[in-house]
Amino acid sequence: GGLVAAGLGGFWVIDMIVNDDFDSFTDKFRTRLPESERKKRPKIVILGTGWGSLCFLRKLHTDLFDVTIISPRNYFLFTPLLVGGTTGTVEVRSIMEPIRKYCKRADADDATFYEAECLSVDPVSKKVKCFDNSAVKGEVSEFELEYDHLIVGVGADNQTFGIPGVKENACFLKEINDTRNIRDKILDCLETASYPGQPEKEIDRLLNFVVVGGGPSGVEFTAELNDFLQSDLLKTYPLAKRINVTLVEALPHILTIFDKKIIDHVEKRLQSSNNTKIWTKTAVVGVREKEITVKNTSTKEESVHPYGLLVWATGNTPRKITTQIMQSIGSDVQNNRRGLVVDDYFRVAGADGIWSIGDASINPLKPLAQTAQVASQQGRYLGRLFNQLADEMNNDLIKKRENPEAHKEQQKEKQQQEKANLFNSITGSNKSFEEAVKEKPLFRYKHMGTLAYVGDHQAVAEFKGDHSTTVSEGYITYYLWRSVYFTKLLSFRNRALVSFDWLKSSIFGRDISRG
Ligand code: FAD
Ligand code: NAI
Structure with missing residues (x-):
């Protein structure tokens, strides 16, 4: 019994170290603000429940702020395992976390969602x-909220380059519904192709699966689809052997963010399956209900190809809300095509009290990839920064209370600045928030490496040092890939569910029922 308890305790501590999550533990022992001070807490509105926003929220001492979170989805989604949901390697509920769980904090310090x-x-x-x-x-379906500080963590939208027909006909790979949609469509294509009297040409069309975009999303999906085909569909659908998967990439190679050695390995791997082809130097330029037009980027020749399933993964573009914020600030400062321009502290240029992290933002002087790794580190940094500033403010208030003269002054100050930005009024030594923030350590991104699943129990990894790059591929890397993402899952519940899904799909195969 003692050994088990020690083991679990050790695992828990290691988990907190790996996920930089000591705050969830130490938060319980923090001295809370008195009720009179609580009413004056700065109002923070967080947009989004993704990587950046949730990591910010998890770090934030919610007793020091009045926190409201707004998002069209009431859950956090663990995107690195999302592709597995398209084939049933993991069930989608296993990679979702209700956000309200994270709103519930120590007594009376709950965030509102x-x-x-x-x-x-x-x-x-x-x-x-x-x-x-x-x-x-309900009767109320619109509302307005005031903020002192707005954290924009709305992520990014699917890039379609304005190509006609994409939005109407393609499946995307970003949200939970996208995975359900893809899984359903793969099976629907097979069921429809199996109809008696279905013409040969129509069977070929229905079983022609096209993936557009040879970035990590497109490659991981092609790999998962191929696994599904080899391990499950070929055993159950007589027609599955006629499935053709084509990965279409506009550039000369897929996975261009990776080292050349990895690119060669993955290109060979994917094409080693009889069912999978890669078309490089080929851009999709038009999409209709049952066919796409592609253009060879060297010869400029165009050709038309029928498809049954079309999956679109050609990167990111700013969301509507991000563009609206950029426009309301003005194109003289907000002029980057990738998103909100921020500085080293994630302050949005040209706006007072707006901060942005993750895929929605870009620091043009230090651009980073649009990944969960980046967004989570940025969220944690910003949460810590806000805590430091608020702690300074509170220490200052305590000092003033101990010194009545200073306290009197503070009262005067408070009246004067009642309507002013709360942070400016409470940093005490009359430093503005802008100045206070400048004294804080800058955000430093720690790149832990890039990993991607490439099918058939193999993964690739790249670790960049200052002077050298280490690459690895194969089965061992696959277990590394699984272990990394397993530990990064946010809760024990998710870890248990994902482990069970992995075990279930390896023993019984993936579920091929629709719905
Ligand atoms: P998101 O996590 O996208 O969250 C955005 C949030 O904003 C969502 O909750 C959304 O509902 C909400 N929102 C949207 N519009 C509004 C609005 N108008 N108002 C309020 N809220 C709004 N990165 C890695 O590092 N490793 C990986 O293995 C990896 N795999 C990936 C696999 C896939 C299939 C995809 C799509 C991405 C993957 N990424 C990976 C990238 C990673 O998911 C993103 O970089 C990361 O999610 C960005 O975090 P974010 O907080 O900026 O946005
Ligand atoms: P991406 O931007 O990385 O790749 C998109 C690819 O589509 C590019 O190679 C581009 O040349 C190609 N393309 C664009 N238009 C095209 C067209 N019309 N026809 C054919 N090809 C076209 O986008 P992706 O893969 O969607 O990833 C988005 C973000 O998520 C990236 O920042 C990525 O790093 C991150 N991500 C990371 C993962 C990981 O670390 N394992 C996994 C999945 C995503």
Whole structure:
């Protein structure tokens, strides 16, 4: 019994070290603000429940702030395992975490969550306008909230380059519904192809699966699809052997963020399966209900190809709300095509009290990849920064209370600045928030390496040092890939569910029922 307890305790401590999550433990022992001070806490509105926002929230001492979270989805999604959901390697519920679980903190310090989409931000009056975009609507389906500090962590949208027909006909790979949609469509294509009297040409079309974009999303999906085909579909559908998977990439190679050795390995691996082809130097330029037009980027020749399933993974573009914020600030400062321009502290250029992290933002002087690794580190950094600033403010208040003269002054100061930005009024030594923030350590991104699943129990990894790059591929890397993402899953519940899914799909195969 003692050994088991020690083992679990050790695992728990290691887990906290790996995930930099001591705060969830130490938070319980923090001295809370007295009720009179609580009412004056800065209002923080967080947009989004993704990597950046949740990591910010988890670090934040919610007793020091009045926190509201707004997002159209009431859960956090563990995107690195999302592709597995398209084939049933993992069940989607295993990689979702209810956000309300993280709103519940120590007594009376709960954050408030509203499931809504933020439609617009007014950076001058410091208000956000939100809308209920879900099916069930009440008498109130729009509301406005004031903020002192707005954290924009809305991620990014699917890039379509304005190519006609993509939005209407392609499946994307970003949200939970996308994975359900893809899984359903793969099986629907097979069931429909199996109809008696289905013409040969139509069977070929239905079983022609096209993946557009040879970035990590497109490659991981092609690999998962191939696993599904080899391990499950070929055993159950007589027609599955006629499935053709084509990965289409506009550049001369796939996975261009990786080292050349990895690119060669993955290109060979994917094409070693009879069912999978890679078309490089080929851009999709048009999409219709049952066919795509592709253009060879060298010869400029165009050709038309029928498809049954089309999966679109050609990167990111700013969301509507991000563009709205950029426009309301002005194109003289907000002029980057990737998202909100921020400085070293994630302050949005040209706006007071707006901060942005993750895929929604870019520091043009130090651009980083749009990954969960980056967004989570940024969220944690910003949470810590806010805690430091708030702690300074509170220490200052305590000092003033101990010294009545200073306290009197503080009262005067408070009246004067009642309506001013709270941070400016409470940093005490009359330093503005802008100045206070400048004294804090800068964000430093620690790249832990890039990993990607490439099918048939193999993964690739790249670790860049200052002077050298280490690459690895194969089965051992696959177990490293699984272990890394397993430890990064946020809760024991998710880890248990994902382990069970992995075990279940390896013993019984993936479920091939639709719905
Ligand atoms: P997100 O995590 O996308 O969260 C955005 C949040 O904002 C969501 O909750 C969304 O609902 C909400 N939102 C959207 N619009 C609004 C609005 N108008 N108002 C309020 N809220 C809004 N990265 C890695 O490092 N490793 C990987 O292995 C990896 N695998 C990936 C696999 C796939 C299939 C995909 C799509 C991405 C993967 N990434 C990976 C990238 C990673 O998921 C993103 O970089 C990361 O999610 C960005 O975090 P974020 O917080 O900026 O945005
Ligand atoms: P991406 O931007 O990395 O790749 C998109 C690819 O699509 C590019 O290679 C581009 O040349 C190609 N493309 C664009 N338009 C095309 C067209 N019309 N026809 C054919 N090809 C076209 O985008 P992806 O893969 O969607 O990833 C988005 C973000 O998520 C990236 O930042 C990525 O690093 C991250 N991610 C990381 C993963 C990991 O670390 N394992 C896994 C999945 C995503």
